[in-house]
Amino acid sequence: MRTIEEHRREIIALLGGVAATGEAEELSVSATEMAAHPERYAQRILATDLIAPSSLPAFDNSQMDGYAVLSSDLATASTDAPVALTVAPRIAAGDTFGTHAPGTATPIMTGAPVPEGADAVVQIERADPPAFFDDDGVTRTVAFGEAVPTGQFVRAAGSDVGEGDVLLTVGTVLGPAHFGVIAGTGATSVPVRRRVRVLLVSTGHEIREPGSALEPGQIFDANSSALTAALLAIGCAVTPVPCRSDDAEDLLELLAQEAAAVDLIVTVGGVSAGAREVVRDALGPLGVEFMKVAMQPGGPQGFGIASVPGAGGRASVDRPVISLPGNPVSALVSFEAFLRPALLTASGARTTSRELRRGVVAEAFDSPPNHHQLRRGLVRGDGTLELVGGPSSHLLHSYAGSTVLVHVPVGVSSVSAGDELDYWRIDG
Ligand SMILES: Nc1nc2c(c(=O)[nH]1)N[C@H]1C(S)=C(S)[C@@H](COP(=O)(O)OP(=O)(O)OC[C@H]3O[C@@H](n4cnc5c(N)ncnc54)[C@H](O)[C@@H]3O)O[C@H]1N2
C-alpha cells in the first residue's frame, strides 16, 4: 500500500499540468467593482511580482494634529523657559505643499503635507494653549515647553514602500491589506491567476438533492455541498454536477457534456469494492487507476488522466481526474491530504499546506498500525488535543465540530494521554 506522502506527491504531479498554472487575468481593485462582484475577489492569487508605481506615503506628512516646527527653534525649550512661536496659516490634509518660516509654528492636521522648512510636528496636546486657534488672520503665538527631535511625528515619503520597490510577490493570496496597498499606490488592477475550474461529481444511486422527497434507502447529498465549499475556499471555480446513478453509462454521458469546460474532474464515491462502482466502472477504462492508500479515513483513492469521449461525436478530451471515496469524512479528509495541497500548488499559491503543529493528547486511544490515521479533534483551552467523535468515516457531524485533524502515523497502535502528536488546524 502506498503512503499518504507518496500519494500526495503523485496528485501534486498530476495537477502540475493543469491549464490555469501560469495563466493570468487582470482584476480591478476598484471598491465599486469589488462590491458589485464579490465572487471575483475571494482567494485570488497574484500571478507576478508587483512593482510599486509610486511611494507610500507619497510625500512627508504629519502623523498628528498639531504644529509643524523647525526642531532647532525649540532646542532650548523647557517647562521653566518655554519657547513662543508665531502661529502661521493652517494646513489640512489635502492642502497643497507649503513653506514654513523659522520662528513660526504651522498648525497642521494628520495627513497634511509637512511644509518645506519644518522638520518635526508637536501634537496639539503638548502646545500651550493645547487647542487650535481660529484660522482668522489674527497674529497669535503658541508656546512649547520641551525640545523635539528632528523628524518627530513626520511620516517620511516612501517610509512604507518606495516607488519601484517590490510591492507584493508572486503567489500572494490577496487579502484586505493587499488590495488596500495596491489601490494606495494608484494601481487600478492586478494580474491574478485564473481560477482552476473543477467539475465536481458526487456519485451514487442513493444520493438526492437536499429538499427533495426521499424514497426509502435514499439519502441527501452531503458531499456536493461539503466539497464545493472546500474547493471554493481555496479559490477554485466549481461546477457541481452529481451523478445520481450507479450506471457507468450515465457518468460517461455527464462527463461527455461537462469535461471540456473544466481543468480537472473530481469524483466522489464509487471507488471501493462493491458489485457496481460507478466511478471505477466508467473511468477505469478511460485511464484512471484505483488504489489503496495507507490512511484512514480515505483509504480507497483513484487518479489519472482520463480520455473523455466528447458528446455528439465531438473529439475526446484528456482531463486529470481525482477520485475520492464516498464516505463524507473520507472525502473531506482526502481533500485535506491530497486535493488541497495539489490545487494550491497548481493555482500558484505560495503557501500550499496547512500549518503543522504539535500538541499533547488529552486522552488515550487506539489506531490501526498499518494506516496513517487522521482523527478529528479540538484544541482545548489548556492547549491539549481532544478527539471529537470516533474514527468512523460517516461521522460528518463530529467533523463539523472539529477544528483540527490529528495525525497518528503508521506504526502507532495506541496513543496514551500525554503523548505528543502532529495536527493540522482546519478551521482557517
Ligand atoms: N469490501 C469493502 N468495502 C469497503 C471498502 C473496502 O476496502 N472493501 N472500503 C470502505 C471504505 S474505507 C470506504 S471510504 C468506502 C468508499 O466507498 P465508495 O467510494 O465506493 O463510496 P460509496 O460506496 O459510494 O459511498 C460510501 C458511503 O458514503 C455515502 N455517500 C456517498 N456519497 C454521498 C454523498 N454525496 N452524500 C452523503 N453520503 C454519501 C454512501 O451512501 C455510503 O454510505 O467503502 C468502504 N467499503
Ligand code: MOO
Ligand atoms: O477509508 Mo474509509 O475512508 O475508512 O471510510
